[in-house]
Amino acid sequence: MKIIIDCMGGDNAPLAPVQGALAAAKDGAAEIVLCGRKDDILSAAGGALPENASLLEASEVVEIADDPATAFRVKKDSSLTVGLTALKTGAADAFVSAGSTGALLAGATLVTKRIKGIRRAAMGPVLPSATGKFILCDCGANAMCTSEYLLQFAYLGSFYMQRIQGIENPRVGLLNIGAESEKGDDLRRETHALLTAAHEAGRLNFVGNVEGTDAFAGKCDVLVADGFSGNVMLKSIEGTAKMLMGKLKGVFYGSTKGKIAGALVRSDLSGMKKLLDPSEVGGTPFLGISKCVIKAHGASDARAFHNAIRRAQEFVESGFIAQVEENIAWMRVENNP
Amino acid sequence: MKIIIDCMGGDNAPLAPVQGALAAAKDGAAEIVLCGRKDDILSAAGGALPENASLLEASEVVEIADDPATAFRVKKDSSLTVGLTALKTGAADAFVSAGSTGALLAGATLVTKRIKGIRRAAMGPVLPSATGKFILCDCGANAMCTSEYLLQFAYLGSFYMQRIQGIENPRVGLLNIGAESEKGDDLRRETHALLTAAHEAGRLNFVGNVEGTDAFAGKCDVLVADGFSGNVMLKSIEGTAKMLMGKLKGVFYGSTKGKIAGALVRSDLSGMKKLLDPSEVGGTPFLGISKCVIKAHGASDARAFHNAIRRAQEFVESGFIAQVEENIAWMRVENNP
Numbered sequence: 001m002k003i004i005i006d007c008m009g010g011d012n013a014p015l016a017p018v019q020g021a022l023a024a025a026k027d028g029a030a031e032i033v034l035c036g037r038k039d040d041i042l043s044a045a046g047g048a049l050p051e052n053a054s055l056l057e058a059s060e061v062v063e064i065a066d067d068p069a070t071a072f073r074v075k076k077d078s079s080l081t082v083g084l085t086a087l088k089t090g091a092a093d094a095f096v097s098a099g100s101t102g103a104l105l106a107g108a109t110l111v112t113k114r115i116k117g118i119r120r121a122a123m124g125p126v127l128p129s130a131t132g133k134f135i136l137c138d139c140g141a142n143a144m145c146t147s148e149y150l151l152q153f154a155y156l157g158s159f160y161m162q163r164i165q166g167i168e169n170p171r172v173g174l175l176n177i178g179a180e181s182e183k184g185d186d187l188r189r190e191t192h193a194l195l196t197a198a199h200e201a202g203r204l205n206f207v208g209n210v211e212g213t214d215a216f217a218g219k220c221d222v223l224v225a226d227g228f229s230g231n232v233m234l235k236s237i238e239g240t241a242k243m244l245m246g247k248l249k250g251v252f253y254g255s256t257k258g259k260i261a262g263a264l265v266r267s268d269l270s271g272m273k274k275l276l277d278p279s280e281v282g283g284t285p286f287l288g289i290s291k292c293v294i295k296a297h298g299a300s301d302a303r304a305f306h307n308a309i310r311r312a313q314e315f316v317e318s319g320f321i322a323q324v325e326e327n328i329a330w331m332r333v334e335n336n337p
Numbered sequence: 338m339k340i341i342i343d344c345m346g347g348d349n350a351p352l353a354p355v356q357g358a359l360a361a362a363k364d365g366a367a368e369i370v371l372c373g374r375k376d377d378i379l380s381a382a383g384g385a386l387p388e389n390a391s392l393l394e395a396s397e398v399v400e401i402a403d404d405p406a407t408a409f410r411v412k413k414d415s416s417l418t419v420g421l422t423a424l425k426t427g428a429a430d431a432f433v434s435a436g437s438t439g440a441l442l443a444g445a446t447l448v449t450k451r452i453k454g455i456r457r458a459a460m461g462p463v464l465p466s467a468t469g470k471f472i473l474c475d476c477g478a479n480a481m482c483t484s485e486y487l488l489q490f491a492y493l494g495s496f497y498m499q500r501i502q503g504i505e506n507p508r509v510g511l512l513n514i515g516a517e518s519e520k521g522d523d524l525r526r527e528t529h530a531l532l533t534a535a536h537e538a539g540r541l542n543f544v545g546n547v548e549g550t551d552a553f554a555g556k557c558d559v560l561v562a563d564g565f566s567g568n569v570m571l572k573s574i575e576g577t578a579k580m581l582m583g584k585l586k587g588v589f590y591g592s593t594k595g596k597i598a599g600a601l602v603r604s605d606l607s608g609m610k611k612l613l614d615p616s617e618v619g620g621t622p623f624l625g626i627s628k629c630v631i632k633a634h635g636a637s638d639a640r641a642f643h644n645a646i647r648r649a650q651e652f653v654e655s656g657f658i659a660q661v662e663e664n665i666a667w668m669r670v671e672n673n674p
Contacts, residue, residue: 128580129580130580130583140514143514143520143521143522143525144522144523175569177477177480177564177565177568177569177572183480184480184565185480185481185565186481188480188565211572211576212569212571212572212573212575212576213572213575213576213579214576215576216576216577216579216580217576217579225569227514228514228521228522228525228566229565229566229569231514232512232514232549232562232566232569232570232573233569233570233573234549235514235548235549235550236549236569236570236573236574236577237573237576237577238549238550239548239549239550239551239552239553239554239574240553240573240574240577240578240581240613241577241581242550242553242554243465243466243467243553244577244578244581244582244609244612244613245581246467247609247612248585248609250605251602251605251606251609252602254605255605257601257602258601258602258605260598260601261597261598261599261601261602262598264594264595264597264598265588265589265594265595265598268587268588268591268592268595269588272581272584272585272588275581275584276577276581
């Protein structure tokens with residue numbers, strides 16, 4: 001397997017992606033391709049690359065200020081465009097980038113293309129609940145959605161939880177503001193009807209509307225949302241966790257008693273901190289794209305890149321894309337019951 | 338001041354509302370009116386009411402299964418309808434209920450009425466941030482919104498933070514999924530333009546789009562949202578906090594070392610727990626209604642009701658409603674720049 005790393009994307013480029021890529025090369029599980037400016041990469045790598053790593057040169061860099069919709073076309077020799085083009089032609093199996101989400105999504109959609117029949121690609125981070133995990137899909141790729149997109153997100157999330165998380169019959173919930181079927185806005189009511197029909201046809205295991213609190217209690221394995229409210233949920237989780245962990249730090253550093261207590265439970269607390277730490281996961285694939293494109297967090301450090309490369313390996317090995325292609329006929333709304 | 342308590346509303350009625358009401362009567366700051374079934378109330382009160390508390394009889398109870406839109410009209414002798422009617426006629430200054438949000442909102446809108454010129458009433462709980470507090474408005478009263486509603490929520494939230502939280506020039510943020518002005522969906526872009534115009538006219542202190550993570554970092558005092566995404570945010574906060582506090586409990590009860598550590602920092606941790614505990618606040622007014630109607634959490638205990646009655650006192654004393662009425666001319670969208 002060959003995995004391309006965008007060495008020019010993210011807040012800590014090129015050092016963090018290069019070092020994460022070298023750590024992954026050490027694992028030996030995949031061939032690593034470092035994409036970007038030769039001098040920057042070699043200097044970050046300390047002069048030379050190991051045997052199972054190679055260089056894919058690209059002279060330009062997509063910046064946050066560039067228009068996401070056109071950056072990949074305007075900067076033809078950027079690490080983004082060069083990397084995605086290599087992926088498209090089959091020269092590699094996966095592309096990992098911490099660059100601008102919008103530019104990466106536009107590039108993935110227009111260079112590598114969506115799976116035929118998929119209306120919109122979605123992002124689906126896997127989040128912890130009290131009893132396990134759930135995927136939140138979409139969480140920011142599509143600010144405006146139709147019920148048809150949401151139905152497809154339900155399928156994409158279900159296949160993901162089956163293939164990558166090993167859950168046999170994933171329970172699909174619709175993110176809403178109450179449990180009853182008539183709750184929410186028009187989009188929610190339309191989507192509820194489509195999901196119910198797919199459930200009755202035996203194609204999805206729809207468990208109804210789910211509120212954020214219930215998702216954390218473990219009520220579903222797939223939480224379907226439009227990209228706007230999904231992103232609101234994701235950022236609210238991040239914000240709450242950060243604030244609470246900050247207050248907790250204050251408790252343990254604020255007094256001598258606190259410091260003693262902190263020393264006693266340090267390892268347990270670090271496990272808790274990891275629970276919602278984006279670097280632990282590293283990256284999230286764009287579900288619905290015909291190749292494996294992994295978005296890493298903009299603030300990724302070397303460890304996060306290393307983990308994102310692991311996600312790419314898992315995703316390629318899972319056969320997720322083939323499963324979507326095989327089942328696309330009944331994922332199209334017009335063919336649904 | 339006279340405050341009516343709906344003694345039949347909420348999961349723990351009549352015991353919790355009656356005991357919360359009696360605790361408030363003991364404070365002596367207001368006359369307390371207990372509304373509901375006489376026998377139930379007197380039995381929960383231990384047989385008799387104190388001097389500054391009185392009974393307002395109502396024989397019916399609005400149940401969660403009742404249609405929220407019509408319950409107040411169908412059950413004319415319910416504590417909800419009798420209480421709100423007394424509020425409307427001026428027989429009291431505030432009404433506190435933990436009953437169904439939908440039924441209470443419909444009753445407040447159609448019995449006591451909105452302030453003239455206000456298009457929709459909103460709920461605005463005050464949430465903690467790393468540096469202070471912010472009001473999230475709306476958070477569930479209106480699942481479907483227009484940009485005009487959101488502009489009015491910005492004004493309502495600003496006045497609330499001025500009058501009740503003592504913040505001089507509240508910073509208004511629009512809940513969105515990125516900081517740039519073109520981010521989000523059509524509703525966000527339209528609202529961004531209206532808020533910018535109000536800011537340029539010197540009527541609001543609009544600081545731009547704010548993501549959930551930034552709100553918790555203290556970037557704004559008022560966070561404007563449609564009721565759907567606001568409610569998603571609120572429930573995500575609740576869910577995250579509950580999960581993390583549960584894990585924390587596991588750390589402190591899971592081992593002997595943990596128990597010792599827990600004993601050392603018990604009081605600090607209980608302060609942290611209170612931070613996001615709805616019972617601490619007790620209740621939230623419907624902003625935009627022409628009288629003080631306070632919604633208490635459905636699961637409120639006696640302490641939560643007592644705190645909700647305190648919120649009613651503060652709200653009546655603040656002069657918030659008069660301020661909205663005085664400024665209504667430029668809160669209407671058609672008169673805005």
